[in-house]
Amino acid sequence: MKKIAIIMGSDSDWPVVQSAAETLQKLEISFEARVLSAHRTPLAAIEFARNARENGFGVIIAAAGRAAHLAGVLAGNTTLPVIGIPIGSVGLGGMDALLSTVQMPSGIPVATVAIDGASNAALLAAEMLALSDKRLETALDQMRADMATAVEKKNEKLQEKIQKISL
Ligand code: RP5
Numbered sequence: 001m002k003k004i005a006i007i008m009g010s011d012s013d014w015p016v017v018q019s020a021a022e023t024l025q026k027l028e029i030s031f032e033a034r035v036l037s038a039h040r041t042p043l044a045a046i047e048f049a050r051n052a053r054e055n056g057f058g059v060i061i062a063a064a065g066r067a068a069h070l071a072g073v074l075a076g077n078t079t080l081p082v083i084g085i086p087i088g089s090v091g092l093g094g095m096d097a098l099l100s101t102v103q104m105p106s107g108i109p110v111a112t113v114a115i116d117g118a119s120n121a122a123l124l125a126a127e128m129l130a131l132s133d134k135r136l137e138t139a140l141d142q143m144r145a146d147m148a149t150a151v152e153k154k155n156e157k158l159q160e161k162i163q164k165i166s167l
Contacts, residue, residue: 004029004032004125004129005057006021008063009038016118024125028139034048038064039067042073049080053079061083063084063086063118066096072084072108085117095115
């Protein structure tokens, strides 16, 4: 199976990005995570994107905050799917990163998840790889089934609480 790249603009993004790594680990998907910046290390970011397919990656997840050009710069240098995670930060609360990541010009797509939506970025990347991987498709189906069971249990607990109030 192809690997997933998790690229972040700064190590300060890791507390949010960590849940993407955890989700990929749960699904037993190989990944590499590293810091690369569209502004502070632009040439290294471009080189990474240009070689990513040849280096065995299938999807790139790119997380950045503030003037978040990382996902767009990577997407402009590869035809692998790029998923952007806008990181929330003090000041504009992540709206800056959201707009910088999502408003791509025609021809260079970035699939943008919610502000700090790291876990969904990992799930979307997994769904892309699952197009050609039956084991992963089954694992994703199981994850959805577990989620539905958890919601049913929460609802049962809520009903018990409501019954106690009305007694
Ligand atoms: C962005 O600037 C990074 O992705 C990070 O979210 C933000 C702040 O970076 P640091 O100053 O914490 O390194 O490029």
